[in-house]
Amino acid sequence: MQVHKSATTLESGRQATILIIDDDPDILDALSALLEVESGSYHVVTADSMESAYRVADEVSPDLAIIDISLGGKSGLDIVPFMRRRFPDMICIMMTAHRDVEFAARAIRNGANDYLHKPLDPKTLLTTINHYLEQQAAQRKTSEIEARYKAVFQQTFQMVFLLDADGTILEANDAALMLQKEKRENVINNVFWSAPWLGPANTSTRETLQLFFQKSLNGKTVRSEIRVEDIDGKKHTFDISLKPIVDEQRKTEHVIVEARDVTDYRETQEKLLDLKENLEARVVERTTEVNRARTEAERANRAKSEFLARMSHELRTPMNAILGFSQLLETGSAGELNPDQKEMMAEILGAGQHLLDLIEEILDLSRVESGDYSLQINTVPVDPTIKASVSMVMPDIMKRNIQFVYNPSPESPLVVADELRLKEILLNLLSNAVKYNRDGGTIEVRVEPAEQGRIRIVVEDNGIGIAERDYRRVFEPFDRLDQDYKTVGTGIGLAVSKKLAEKMDGELGFTSHEGEGSCFWLKLPAGKSN
Numbered sequence: 001m002q003v004h005k006s007a008t009t010l011e012s013g014r015q016a017t018i019l020i021i022d023d024d025p026d027i028l029d030a031l032s033a034l035l036e037v038e039s040g041s042y043h044v045v046t047a048d049s050m051e052s053a054y055r056v057a058d059e060v061s062p063d064l065a066i067i068d069i070s071l072g073g074k075s076g077l078d079i080v081p082f083m084r085r086r087f088p089d090m091i092c093i094m095m096t097a098h099r100d101v102e103f104a105a106r107a108i109r110n111g112a113n114d115y116l117h118k119p120l121d122p123k124t125l126l127t128t129i130n131h132y133l134e135q136q137a138a139q140r141k142t143s144e145i146e147a148r149y150k151a152v153f154q155q156t157f158q159m160v161f162l163l164d165a166d167g168t169i170l171e172a173n174d175a176a177l178m179l180q181k182e183k184r185e186n187v188i189n190n191v192f193w194s195a196p197w198l199g200p201a202n203t204s205t206r207e208t209l210q211l212f213f214q215k216s217l218n219g220k221t222v223r224s225e226i227r228v229e230d231i232d233g234k235k236h237t238f239d240i241s242l243k244p245i246v247d248e249q250r251k252t253e254h255v256i257v258e259a260r261d262v263t264d265y266r267e268t269q270e271k272l273l274d275l276k277e278n279l280e281a282r283v284v285e286r287t288t289e290v291n292r293a294r295t296e297a298e299r300a301n302r303a304k305s306e307f308l309a310r311m312s313h314e315l316r317t318p319m320n321a322i323l324g325f326s327q328l329l330e331t332g333s334a335g336e337l338n339p340d341q342k343e344m345m346a347e348i349l350g351a352g353q354h355l356l357d358l359i360e361e362i363l364d365l366s367r368v369e370s371g372d373y374s375l376q377i378n379t380v381p382v383d384p385t386i387k388a389s390v391s392m393v394m395p396d397i398m399k400r401n402i403q404f405v406y407n408p409s410p411e412s413p414l415v416v417a418d419e420l421r422l423k424e425i426l427l428n429l430l431s432n433a434v435k436y437n438r439d440g441g442t443i444e445v446r447v448e449p450a451e452q453g454r455i456r457i458v459v460e461d462n463g464i465g466i467a468e469r470d471y472r473r474v475f476e477p478f479d480r481l482d483q484d485y486k487t488v489g490t491g492i493g494l495a496v497s498k499k500l501a502e503k504m505d506g507e508l509g510f511t512s513h514e515g516e517g518s519c520f521w522l523k524l525p526a527g528k529s530n
């Protein structure tokens with residue numbers, strides 16, 4: 001066997017391989033030379049026997065074979081069925097010295113594409129070869145495109161059916177077959193809406209599908225969602241669309257059905273909707289509850305403040321009378337008292353004064369809580385205000401031998417506040433620093449700049465301090481943090497002070513350690529001098 005290689009390629013870009021089978025070496029040489037020289041575009045291989053023909057064919061997969069009818073006593077026609085089986089689109093052209101019709105018929109019956117008579121006319125040979133190779137190339141291109149479309153059709157995730165104008169299924173892709181768990185042959189040729197794989201509960205679905213099909217047949221594209229029960233009774237939701245394929249006269253020839261199983265998606269969506277509705281209902285419910293509770297709390301608070309205000313008001317008048325008459329008795333204007341009586345009278349006066357103080361504080365608290373008071377906001381110099389407040393507690397400071405430290409700032413800071421209310425807060429902080437101090441302890445007052453253009457006034461003591469567990473009770477009205485009755489107080493001062501500070505756009509806070517002391521601070525907006 002000889003292999004002749006040509007230098008050029010066909011226009012298609014692919015070099016065609018031609019196998020020449022003949023037991024006459026002269027013919028092999030002549031044909032090879034002709035095909036190489038004349039066309040210059042074929043890859044030519046030769047075989048001189050049936051056996052070598054099979055071997056070479058396996059090696060090179062020829063596009064076309066030129067086969068002599070007689071091969072060393074064997075019939076070249078026998079090669080054709082073999083080649084057809086192995087290379088279905090190979091072109092087989094027989095060569096023969098016979099000129100009879102009978103031979104031509106046998107050659108074609110055996111699967112040959114054509115036959116030529118010996119001696120071969122080179123022009124006829126080349127024309128025939130070119131004709132068949134071009135046909136083959138066109139055929140291959142068509143098959144390639146078909147295979148590509150088929151792959152897309154088969155492997156798309158959507159279920160796709162092709163129906164004829166009667167609604168009979170002509171094609172169904174893999175996804176469609178998979179859902180129906182049916183073999184292709186059981187699906188094809190069924191009428192789409194009477195398909196046996198739809199469960200028995202689908203009567204209305206079948207009617208709907210038929211209706212959709214009718215609409216599509218009239219040229220409309222239909223898209224909808226349908227509920228289907230499969231043969232196992234499982235419910236599915238499909239997003240389905242039917243599109244008509246029309247011919248040149250706009251007559252519907254086919255209908256393409258696409259369907260997508262959206263069951264999971266819809267179920268999740270429904271669950272989400274349920275959750276959302278539930279959540280919204282709960283939010284409305286909770287908001288109503290909270291509003292009701294708030295209205296109730298506000299009402300109760302108002303009632304409490306009103307009660308406190310009324311009660312302390314009512315108590316103040318008789319209390320003043322008790323104190324007034326007691327003072328009269330004490331001065332002796334209603335008759336001289338003996339020393340025991342004087343002592344008792346002093347007790348009555350002391351307790352009465354305490355009671356009056358308490359009443360005044362309760363009245364103050366109720367006013368602050370109900371907002372029933374007004375503030376005189378001005379630019380207030382801090383130092384003189386502190387000094388005035390300190391002077392009021394100085395006798396107690398001295399009595400307890402407490403060391404007092406205050407170094408007025410040379411910058412004479414100003415704050416924006418109601419002067420009287422500021423004094424009230426400072427007095428409360430100072431008197432607490434004395435009350436909850438120890439004999440011989442210290443109190444330090446400082447004024448320092450704070451963040452956001454504020455001024456901080458600090459009152460620090462090294463007294464009994466506050467335990468961490470009690471921090472949140474400090475500003476609660478009437479809560480005295482388990483102080484014993486010996487330390488006078490009502491538990492109202494800090495509650496009122498905090499509310500006043502906030503009303504003046506300020507803040508009241510503290511840090512404290514049990515047994516070490518407390519540091520109360522008041523922050524107020526800094527004022528500007530005119």
Ligand code: ADP
Binds near residue numbers: 465494495
């Ligand atoms: P009170 O009339 O009892 O002094 P306040 O409202 O002024 O009421 O204070 C509330 C409670 O906070 C006090 O009873 C006390 O237990 C605690 N407290 C306030 N100031 C201090 C302080 N400087 N050191 C320790 N405890 C304090």
